[in-house]
Amino acid sequence: VRRWHFNKRPKQDIEPDTLVLREEPLAALKDGEFLVRSVYLSMDATNRLWLGDLDLYMAPVSLGAPMIGFLAGEIIESRHPDFPVGSLAAGLKPWADFVVSDGSDMQLMPNIPGLKMADAFGILAVAGPTALVGLMEIGRPKPGDTVVVTAAAGAVGMLVGQIAKIHGCRAIGIAGGAEKCRWLTEEFGYDAAIDYKSENVVERLRQLAPDGIDVHFENVGGEMLDAGLTVMKDFGSVVICGLISTYNSAEPVPGPRMFRNLIMRRLRVEGFVILDYAARYPEFQAKLAQWMLEGRLHYRLHVVDGLDNAVDALKLLYSGGNQGKVMVRIGAE
Numbered sequence: 448v449r450r451w452h453f454n455k456r457p458k459q460d461i462e463p464d465t466l467v468l469r470e471e472p473l474a475a476l477k478d479g480e481f482l483v484r485s486v487y488l489s490m491d492a493t494n495r496l497w498l499g500d501l502d503l504y505m506a507p508v509s510l511g512a513p514m515i516g517f518l519a520g521e522i523i524e525s526r527h528p529d530f531p532v533g534s535l536a537a538g539l540k541p542w543a544d545f546v547v548s549d550g551s552d553m554q555l556m557p558n559i560p561g562l563k564m565a566d567a568f569g570i571l572a573v574a575g576p577t578a579l580v581g582l583m584e585i586g587r588p589k590p591g592d593t594v595v596v597t598a599a600a601g602a603v604g605m606l607v608g609q610i611a612k613i614h615g616c617r618a619i620g621i622a623g624g625a626e627k628c629r630w631l632t633e634e635f636g637y638d639a640a641i642d643y644k645s646e647n648v649v650e651r652l653r654q655l656a657p658d659g660i661d662v663h664f665e666n667v668g669g670e671m672l673d674a675g676l677t678v679m680k681d682f683g684s685v686v687i688c689g690l691i692s693t694y695n696s697a698e699p700v701p702g703p704r705m706f707r708n709l710i711m712r713r714l715r716v717e718g719f720v721i722l723d724y725a726a727r728y729p730e731f732q733a734k735l736a737q738w739m740l741e742g743r744l745h746y747r748l749h750v751v752d753g754l755d756n757a758v759d760a761l762k763l764l765y766s767g768g769n770q771g772k773v774m775v776r777i778g779a780e
């Protein structure tokens with residue numbers, strides 16, 4: 448089996464020797480275990496945090512241990528009664544072309560007629576539930592509210608705007624570059640887009656949301672969060688979903704300059720981690736899959752071929768080189 452290992456802690460950006468791919472023998476299956484042929488590996492911004500030594504929401508990856516990520520594949524051998532050969536399973540597993548599980552860290556994937564495995568895994572495994580919970584349960588917008596989303600052309604962001612629209616809100620997306628901004632309004636249903644690379648974000652937010660932002664959905668942190676906090680409406684909500692602009696820093700990054708607006712604007716600011724909602728996945732997936740099948744949820748998948756290219760695929764997230772949800776295709780569907 449070919450498996451990536453955490454080799455050396457990066458100072459900032461992931462370095463060529465941070466992760467190494469090794470070939471290792473695979474032990475025979477024990478009773479209660481099953482063998483999965485990997486098909487897709489989800490690349491998530493948070494993967495970089497697991498390579499650091501800051502205090503997180505879960506244990507980081509230990510030096511020398513296999514690198515982990517959300518993975519989906521086909522069960523090809525089984526000594527577990529609930530995981531039959533031929534079915535699809537997904538879970539938090541090593542970056543490897545074959546993985547073994549005892550069922551404690553993998554679940555059977557829901558079979559959704561009409562959805563390909565790439566769509567089902569790419570949208571329903573992490574990004575979709577995150578967008579849904581973050582917007583509807585943490586942000587809690589009302590119809591007519593103005594919702595602002597950062598990293599809006601990314602995996603989570605492209606879905607948040609559409610879910611906001613489905614619920615009768617106005618959606619403004621912030622992304623880097625004219626092309627991504629065009630996707631926002633033409634493909635992902637955003638009412639307006641702001642290119643933070645070429646426009647003054649605070650000025651544009653003030654034009655587009657003259658009465659202020661009701662719900663700000665933060666994926667980036669730093670200057671983007673400050674821009675949102677500057678233009679919030681009184682009693683607005685700020686969803687802290689991610690702070691990707693800070694993930695390559697070895698040290699905690701100072702908080703927002705506009706922290707004072709938590710009191711000036713009487714804001715509710717709340718963070719969340721989607722792993723805490725695992726028990727409700729069937730409910731989220733049913734809802735998201737229905738919107739996908741009805742053509743109400745559009746998305747882009749950015750599939751990179753080959754386990755060898757996993758590190759390069761992950762790095763796309765921090766450079767903005769990704770065009771939608773990044774997944775590595777390890778084997779055929």
Ligand code: NDP
Nearest residue numbers: 492598601602603622623666688689690691692720721767
């Ligand atoms: P994306 O597909 O959105 O890719 C990341 C995007 O972030 C890039 O394309 C880039 O977009 C933008 N970006 C990266 N670095 C910077 C920077 N320094 N400044 C501004 N923008 C930057 O990734 P995901 O959808 O997977 O993740 C988005 C966010 O959601 C992350 O912060 C992630 O941690 C968070 N998340 C949180 C979860 C939770 O449970 N709370 C679960 C899943 C994700 P552009 O080209 O527009 O700059």
